[in-house]
Each structure stands twice: as structure tokens, then as C-alpha cells.
Amino acid sequence: MSSPHSATVPPAPPPIAERAPHGAGASSLPQYSPRRVLGTWAVAALPMAIGAWVGAPLLANSFEGPSAWPRAILLCLTAGMVWQFIFVMLAVHREHGSLRWSVLKDALWLQAPQSPRSRRRGGRLWWLLVPLILAVAATEEIPKIPSPSHRDLATFLQSNAGQDFFSGNWPWFALTITMMIFNTVLGEELLFRGLLLPRMRGAFGRWDWLANGVLFAVYHLHTPWSIPGSLIDTLIISYPASRYRSALIGICVHSVQTVVLGGLLLVLVLR
Template sequence: MTTSDTATRAVHIPTWSRGTVLKVWAAAALPMGVLAWVVAPALAHAFSGPMALPQALIVCLAAGLIWQFVLVLIVVRREQGTLRWPVVKAALWLNAPISPRTGRRSNRLWWMVVPLTALLALEEMLPSLPTPVSRDLGLLLGSDSGQAWMSGNWIWFALLVIVFIFNTALGEELLFRGLLLPRMGTFGRADWLVNGVLFACYHLHEPWVIPQTFLVDTFAEALPSRRWRSSLIGIAVHSSQSVFFFVIALALVLR
């Protein structure tokens, strides 16, 4: 048995109380809300033009997403006593999908990412609440002012890439499917559903997406991550969204 296997077997993932789950949720959600609705408008005065608020939002939300990554590391370090990769990997379900029938890892289950990504894409087709253009990246990149701002703007493109990475790989998904979900056994078989509710309500920084996020992300990310005990499933599916916006942003920069 390798050192990695030994470390993995030694990892104990505790079941948190509902209060602890809500505290960690609040530690991620509340800073994002404050950054988006209090700090960003204040920081916008440091910029000029029609892109002042969007630029402030990008900076603030990048900080909030990076904080989530740091939060995950802090919690795992206190819980496991180390941040060695084999331990972190096991503690955050950063493994290949595990078949619920055999209990073994199965690379064939990765193919489920394809239909789950298609399911996530349906989110864009659902009716949505009124959305401010300056606070929605998709609408912003589709606007004349947003396209003019992105043209040749490599510095802000690089910052957007950081946002994309921490949004779907090192921030939101790592926290909700890697840290929270494995520790939500106190909710019983509904743990994945509660996880989806918490993830939807976490979006205080963009509350207009909460209904669609609950209806789609819960089944495209939370449920499969729980069923196959792999946060990488949720990360892969959610990251398809980041890849989509990355391609659009890159095309605009290269114009």
C-alpha cells in the first residue's frame, strides 16, 4: 500500500451539526454579499466611465472567491491537522467518481459529465428575474460598452481568468461540494438537496440567479457529487460555464 493510500484511509470526515454547516455557509455567503452591495459601489469611485462598477465588482468578487479557497484550507487544516495533498484530496472528495453499486472508483462514470453539462446549459433557457447589466457578466460582455472595454484589455482579462478559476474550481464548488456536502450527514438522505438550497441562497451577491441555481445546479452538481462521492464531478460540470465565458472574453480581447 502506498503512502497516499495509507493517508487516504486514515482520513476521517466528521458529520457536522446543522449549526456548523450554517456557520460555514455564512462565512462564504455573507462576505460575497457585503463585497457586492457595499464595498464594490464604494470602490467604483476609484474607476471612471460606464465600466466603473463592473470593474469594482470583478475585484471584489475575486477577493470573495479567493477567501472561500482560504476558508476551505483553514477548516481542513484544523480538522485533519495537515494540508498534505493525500489528506486534502480525501477530505474534499477530490477523487474519481465512485460507483454506489461496487464501492470502487470508475472512470467510466466521467461520461456523466456530458449530460450533466447539457443540463446546466438549460439554466440559461429558464425565465429569469430582472437582471442589472452592470452586475451580470454575460449581459456585460454582450453589451457595446463591455465589448469595447474588453478589446485588447489583457490585464482585466487575466483578472477575469482568476475569477473563473476560483469561481468553479477553487472557490464555490470546492467549498460546497468538497467541504460542506461530505459533512452534511445530519440532513440524512436529503443532504444533497439541502446543499443545493444552501448553494442557491449563497448567491446574495446576485440574488436574481437563486431560482435557476436551485432548480438546475442542485441536480447537475450537488446530486451527482453526492451519489458518486466526488466533488470533481461538480467542479467539472460547473467549470464548463467558466470555459464558455473564457472563450467569449478571449475572443473580445483579441478583437
């Protein structure tokens, strides 16, 4: 019989592996293959293109007056952006099995910018927004490809017909604001910088931000004349969004435009 001192001591259990904090080293989020990245791009781009070039002409026939085309395009593009939001929610739910805020903010990078060195979030990093907003505003001075006047909402708003249409027109004001919110917060930015960008590192490495910017620009098949300008704007945003692991960077920068346009539109409605 062996003595108590010679009894075998069971080995210590191996240490439990800790999940790397989001943004440290390799991404803790699943990574998309190039094929899946392009598939997600198509889910966003094709409905918008079909709505603008097929749905809008058909819908415009049911309206009368100089506002027929702007109303038709506004309805079709709003529907396309709402679809993007629905798709993002479906993708996150399929991936994580939940749409709780704690899940969404990690899955879609809806967090303050994070320093790649100290891993600290927020604070002085929010000052990044100032030069980014100024840089995007400066791109407005770059000559642009002329757009069809009947398809350009800004041109319509500057016309007498557009100002008369929106004067006191609260229902269409509400729809336009809805479209703007889905454009900069819940639709385009959420899909490209929230869903796609965090999942592109596996396919594109450190150039994920560049691939994301190109995809976002080419996504504008519904307004192809805006692709060159969109490429410049999105490259200004995609790199810091990737470096600081925050989709809120793009959302905040693009929302400045929404606030300005929304304010000008409100002035027209109150006339």
C-alpha cells in the same frame, strides 16, 4: 509445580479495526452539526454579499466611465471567492493537520466518482458528466429574473462599452479568468461540494444533497436574481456529487461554462 502443558496460553490479541473506506457506510470524515453547517455557509455568503452591496458601490466611485461598476464588482467578487479558498484550506488543516494532496483529495472528495455498489472509481462513471452538462445547459432556456444591467458581467460583455474595454486589456482579462477559476474550481464548488457536502450527512441524512443545493442557491445573496436558476443547477449537481462521493462532478460541470466564457472573452481581448 504445574507442568508445561498446563501453562496458561495468553489470549490472542483482538483484531485491529480497519478504517472504513471513504464512502462506505458512514462517512469517515467528521460530521458538522446544523449550526456549523449554517456557520460555514455564512462564512461564504456574507463576505460576498457585503462585497457586492457595500464594497462595490464604494469602489465604483474610484473608477470612471461605463466600466466602473463592472470593474468594482469583479474585484469584490474575486476577493470573496479567494477568501472561500483560504477558508477551505484553513478548515482542512485544522481538521487533519496537513494540506498534502493525499489529505486534500480525501478531505474534499477530489477523487473520481465512486460506484456506491462496487466501490470502483472512475471509468465509465465519468460519462455521468454528459447528461449533467446537457441538463445544466438546458436550464439556460428557462426564463430568468431580470438583473440590473450595470451589475451583470454578461450584459457588459455584450455591450459596445464592454467589448471596447476588454479589447487588448490583458490585466483585466487575467483577473476575470482568475475569478472564473475560483468560481468553479477553487472557491464556490470547493467549499460547497468539497468541504460542506461530505460533512452534512450527519445533520441531514440522505437529504444532505438537497440541503446542500438549497444552501448553495441562497448563498447567492450577492446576485439574488440568480437564486432560482442556481437552485435548479445545483440540485442537478448535488445529488450525483453526494451519491458518487466526488466534488469533481460539480467542478467539471461548472467548468464547462468557465471554458466557454473564457474563450469568448479571449476573442474580445484579441480584437
